Amino acid sequence: NYLLGIIISICGNVLISISLNIQKYAHVRQAQRGSKPYYTSTMWWCGVVLMGIGELGNFAAYGFAPASLIAPLGCVSVIVSELNSLRISSHFSLFVDAFT
Secondary structure (H helix, E strand, O other), X not given: OHHHHHHXXXXXXXXXXXXXXXXXXXXXXXXXXXXXXXXXXXXXXXXXXXXHHHHHHHHHHOOOOOHHHHXXXXXXXXXXXXXXXXXXXXXXXXXXXXXX
């Protein structure tokens, strides 16, 4: 049962990380366009929904494993966010270098 809780928590934290990156992308895109508020963006709402699903996954994980195992797994979202930002920034810098 502990393994199921750990897997659910890791999946939830990965979803949270992805959702935060989607929301940031939606904010940046809206700022570049300068047209509407961010909460009118479908992409931003997809990020919010993914974050809710990830948080529900974390909440469900507490039912399968003790908090002493689940709570420290929150660092997974930090690690995944860092890896995503490195990957995204490297693609962005290659894109910018190609056009300058």
